[in-house]
Amino acid sequence: MTRVAVLGASGYTGGEVLRLLLAHPGVEVVQATSDQFAGKRLDYPHPHLRGLGALRFTPHEQLGPCDVLLSCMPQGGLHQRWPRISELAGRVVDLSADFRLEDAEHARWYRKNPRPAGTPEFVYGLPEWTAAQLPNARLVAVPGCMAHAALLALLPLVRAGLVKPDVIVDAKTGSSGGGATPDRASHHPERANALRCYKPVGHRHTGEIESITARLTGQRPTVHFSATAVPSVRGVLATVHAFAARPIDESEPLRALASTYREKPFVHVVRPNASASPFPEPGPLLGTNHCDLSVDVDAERGRIVVNAALDNLVKGAAGTAVHVLNLMLGRPETEGLVFRGLHPL
Template structure:
């Protein structure tokens, strides 16, 4: 059994990592850390873990050696703790933004937490696009949740040369994307009925989408990214507006590109018109799952290709992709421990 510890397991993403690890048949959860909950049982902040484990949280500085460490700390914390943390784990999967970008680009988007070029490079943990590199990897950086959805929609079109290198991404997200620590804007009375664009420009996922598209599809686009808060707890819905780089063979060409790209990938599903009573992606049926749903439509008159991508920000957008990457790193079946398929109605 692979011995796994979770650093910073008191938050929402950490709780989902714990849930998935406790049900995984090939791993043993040996430690979980939280400064706020040190000494308390895992189910103290995570009621969905009741009866699942007798483990108690440890302080961060009490981290013990393990085979794999999953880190769920706020951005900047793994960089700061690297000298103490890295010797204690053979492999590390990080859910923060600390290692998603090259050092120079990271400094541009995260100036308060610059990363030394001497620190190791992490594999970008987008399994549908970096599956081969993840196999046997030592260090993995899980993508940001909204960037993740946008990239699954955009990358096939970019790699196929179907779209111009300038796209618009409108991402909607639930309140859990803001984490477990409330501020004025995320406090329930302020957030419960909110439908507001909270970051029209300058969101950090802009740079992540641009960088990942360049590295994985060979085209660096200009990305116009906006993030909108919606009155839900879980979920991301990213709408990608791209513009055809050439005349399309027909209106179904983008659909064929997406279908071919994800045919062998078990966690991405392409919805087709008239094949379902709900032919457009929405996050609710995906809550708790490691699945992403896509749908594409084409405005042939204007050459606009619109792809919608929905996922659960805490699972496919965080914890589930960490486990997916873990499976590939360990040579396990990639769907192992990720079988939950969602609920409806919810």
Template sequence: MTRVAVLGAAGYTGGELLRMLLAHPGVEVVQATSDQFAGKRLDYPHPNLRGMSSLRFVPHDALEPCDLLVSCMPQGGLINRWARVRELAGRVIDLSADFRLAPAAHERWYKKHPRPAGVPGFVYALPEWTASELPEARYVAVPGCMAHASLLGILPLVRAGLVKPELVVDAKTGSSGGGATPDRASHHPERASALRCYKPVGHRHTGEIENVVERLTGTRPSVHFSATAIPSVRGILATVHGFTTRPLDEAEPLRAIAMAYREKPFVRLIRPNTSASPFPEPGPLQGTNYCDLSVDVDPERNRIVVNVALDNLMKGAAGTAVHAMNLMLGRSETEGLGFRGLHPI
């Protein structure tokens, strides 16, 4: 059994991670940290975990050695503890933005949280595209949730040379993406019926998408990214607009995406006329590690539109952490991730 500790386990992604790890046949959760809930049982902030464990939270500074550490700390949380953490865990998976980007890109987009000198490179955990890098990885960074959805739609088109290196992404996200600590904008009376664009330009996921696309395809795109808040707790719907390099029909981009994900267990392509709901939606994906996507072509305007849906707390965070962990440990990549979702919801 691999001994796993979860740093910052009281938030939403921490709760989802504990839900999966406590039922995982290959790991033992040995510690879960929270300064706020130190001494409390795991089900105190996570009522869905009642009866699953007698483990209690410990303060962050009480972290002990383990085989693998998963950090659910907010941005800056792991960077500020890195010197100590690297001595306690042979392998680390980070769900924050601390280690997703190459150093130069990180410096540009995350000036408030500079990366300390001497920190080793982290493998970017986009399992459908970087699975071969994960078995040997000691340090792994999970993508940002909206960047993750966007990349799954963009990468097959760029790799196949079907779109120009200029892309437009409109990402819609539920309120849980803001974390468990509310602010004025995310407080329920303010957010419950909100439908507003909260970051039309300058979102940090812009740099993440550009950086990863260039690294994985050799093409440096210009990404125009906007984020919109929707009246939902969970879920992301990213709509990617790409402009074609030549006239083409729907079959070619459909084939490119189908080929990219034909052996990937968590990405599902919704083909035309095969579902009563022909476009992806986050609802049926809640609690799952699945991503649904569709592709449409506007031949008159030389435009490809890819819609990508996933659960931001699962496929966009904790689910991908477990997926990456499975690959790091040489286990089946689907282990502990078989929940298929609910309908209706």
């Protein structure tokens, strides 16, 4: 059994990481940290963990040695504790934005939480694209939820040379991506029926999509990213609008996506008419580690639209962390991630 500790385990991502790990046959959760809930049982802030063992939170500072550390700390939290944490944990999977980007790119987008000099490079943990690097990786950064959806949609098109450099990503997101800390914008009467483009330009996932696409395909797109809050708790829908590099119909981009993900257990390309629910949408994917994609083409105007839906807390965070962990440990890829969702929900 691999001994895993979860740092910063009282938030929403931490709760989902714990849910998955506590039921994972190859892993023992040896520690979960939270300053706010230190001494309380895991199910105190996480009602869905009731009955899943009697572990209690310890303060962050009491983190002990472990085989793998999964960090759910907010931005900067892992930076600040580096290199001490690196010494305690044999391997680290980080769910924050601290180590996703290379130094220069990071410095540009995260000026308020600069990365200390000398921190090592992390592998980008996008399993459908970087699985080969994971078995030997000691340090892995899990993608941001909206960047994750956009990359799964965009990468096959860029790699296949189907699209021009300018790409619009119009991402829609529920409230849970904002975390467990209340504020005015997340106050229920203000958020319940919200439909607002809260970050039309300047979102940090812009840099993540651009630089990771460049790293994985060799071609750097210009990403035009906007994020809109919708009246949901969980779920991301990323709509990628790209311009065809040459006249095409639907078959080419569909083939690019389908061939990329044919063997991938968690990514599915939705075909029209295959279902009474023919569009990618987060609903039936909530709680699962799956991402659904669709492709549509306006041949006359030269636009390719790829929609990507996922659960921001699972495929967009905790589930991918476990997926990464499975690959790092050489375990079956889908272990602990077999839940297939609920409908209707």
